[in-house]
Amino acid sequence: MILPVSAASAMPPGGAVDTATFDQILQPVWKIYNFVKYIATAIAAIVLVIAGIGIMTSGNDMMKRENAKNTIGYVVMGLIIIWAAPFIIQLFAG
Numbered sequence: 233m234i235l236p237v238s239a240a241s242a243m244p245p246g247g248a249v250d251t252a253t254f255d256q257i258l259q260p261v262w263k264i265y266n267f268v269k270y271i272a273t274a275i276a277a278i279v280l281v282i283a284g285i286g287i288m289t290s291g292n293d294m295m296k297r298e299n300a301k302n303t304i305g306y307v308v309m310g311l312i313i314i315w316a317a318p319f320i321i322q323l324f325a326g
Contacts, residue, residue: 265318272311276310279303280304280307283300283303283304283307286303
């Protein structure tokens with residue numbers, strides 16, 4: 233479960249800050265992040281299907297097969313980074 237970052241766990245430099253105001257600033261940032269995350273996931277699903285078709289239609293052409301495998305690897309790594317970003321932020325903020 234992803235816990236949203238709040239002012240208590242991610243204090244900006246400079247001392248005491250009104251936590252309610254900081255949380256209000258973070259809300260649109262999280263909305264944008266979630267929107268980008270789901271759009272990137274949808275695009276990644278399409279690219280994975282295209283790469284899968286590339287593997288199936290590659291026949292004996294090893295270059296096409298390797299390109300499709302590399303594409304799948306890059307897409308999976310990108311998804312891991314996008315979906316793990318909140319955990320990484322909490323790790324460094326907490």
